[in-house]
Amino acid sequence: MTHLAEEDMVMHYYGEANDLRRAGAHLAECEECRRALDELSMTLQAMAAIEVPERDDSYGARVWSRIQPRLEVPETRSWRQQISAFCTWPRLAAAGALAVLLVAAYVAGRSSVPPPQPEAQRARVPSDAARERVLLAAVGSHLDRSRVVLTEIAHRNGGGTVDIAPEQATAADLAADNRLYRQAAARNGDAAVAAVLEDLERVLVEIASSRSPASHDDLARWREQIQTKGLLFKVTVMGSRVRERQQDAAAASRPASKTST
């Protein structure tokens, strides 16, 4: 008698086996497999030990009240239009400004000197910390994704043409976000950060707007831009700084991490 494989057993448990009837028939006859299934069930039932905090019926309304002031115009279709929309998007501009301030503070090594803020903003409410963590996560993710695209492009070779459609789609997304961060950095007088982001954006926009498949010359030009500016290194360093900052923010928030709902 051929027993059920472990994968078949797991899929049977979830009702996803390729042949449920065959598996069921075998289990009816085979005590060993029934015992194995019982053990699997017991283990998986233990997962119920993790309980999710309750959220009542009004939770959705509370989420709406928190995000509604931050909703503006959704993205339009093309990546060029998306970039324009981002630039006129006050909510994101404000978020981007805060994120870049945090990045810039670390890159410039002057995290202890906060930018001047209105009196009302000095009294931080708990949601500020949460927002900061999400923003740092967003900026860190942006830099990580940018680094991946630059690395992939820098290492692409080939005598003829190369399909870069996936990298182009990512570059278009990143260019839109990047412009937001760059403008915020410039507005806040962080020239060094703005310069790195400007170099990054130039390459991203070129990649996004080029034809795919890309020619050998295109790849060589982008590679040169990336290498000449030391772009990959700078983006990697900025990403590391943001990660450090994010870890600090997470550590700082831990003692007060309880949330009421």
Place this chain on the structure above:
Amino acid sequence: MDASDLAVVARVRAGDHDAFRFLVERHSRSVFRLAYRLTGHEQDAEDVVQETFLRAFRQIRRFESRSSFATWLYRITVNCSHDLLRQRPRAGSRQSLDDPDGAVAKELVDASAAADPLRKLASRRIGERVRAAMHGLSEQERSAFVMRHFEGLSIDEIGRVLDVKTSAAKHSVFRAVQKLRRSLEPLGELEP
């Protein structure tokens, strides 16, 4: 595709931004549940919920009705959760699944007064082991497992959410279960 969701998405795309409220109110709890199981932390889950809906609104023109709105929203939730997890300290350097502020100590006090304190403590210990086991999964395994085991998504749906082939989604669920079994068995030794 849920017809009401589709209709609301069309209204939002047409400029009726307040219509988005319907989608937020309808899906917030399931998004929170998923985010909590993925991040293992209540505050992180709250952050992810907000970021998920903000991204969904911003990117609503990218939504294609080939999958349900809920599936699309799950995908954003998974991405937001992964973004957050990649940026925060590794497991072990922070408390996970919310055991801060002396909750264990409180549990011990409660247990001493309970009718069956040993069983309650055993349950607590099982919970700790389950949390630790979940941290041993890769992002994809954890996401696939949570969506299959807790949220009841089919393997096909999980593949769409994670943007992987059905076979990869299936393998991720299987690998997750394998790892969890290795970490958790035998659970009997924790029984009082």
